[in-house]
Amino acid sequence: SAVISQKPSRDICQRGTSLTIQCQVDSQVTMMFWYRQQPGQSLTLIATANQGSEATYESGFVIDKFPISRPNLTFSTLTVSNMSPEDSSIYLCSVEVLANYGYTFGSGTRLTVV
């Protein structure tokens, strides 16, 4: 199955700043997904990133706040912009793995905004 490297693993940021999270996959994948997991909560999809097109955002998430890049089939970034303490969360990238009929997740980025 695909192996995902996600960076950084954690960060503490000042409010008003931005953080870019990187997701690198060891094989080419069509779709990459970005999730948020707030403390004690389940995973909520932020957006789907396809190579060569604009990301598709879920209800409640907007491009200005969470811009996404997908320059090739193995890499994507998610930026959390103009952060506030409410953005403190774990952010995860995921890819679809057809061979396993499942989705593989990165280890996540634990973000704390102070």
Added chain:
Amino acid sequence: QKEVEQDPGPLSVPEGAIVSLNCTYSNSAFQYFMWYRQYSRKGPELLMYTYSSGNKEDGRFTAQVDKSSKYISLFIRDSQPSDSATYLCAMISRSFGSARQLTFGSGTQLTVLP
């Protein structure tokens, strides 16, 4: 009403016990059902994947799907302290490759006491 409801836990059992983790869902379009295990400070990892109603066994784990009742379960036999984690059920309505996100349950935190 949430599309997927999961027994919230937390659940604490002695080593060797049989564990039952359960989810119900309301969307009849869900076709694929998965169970993920998430250790603390890690991303979710796929445990089991099922499609049809019935049981699927993999070692100590059995996934059960009852589409008529919209109910899925994960059973863990001979539970071990290493099984201590949060277990998330997840579902998807479309076939893989035709896009779409997983819908997750809220997760059940399991602790297996030695």
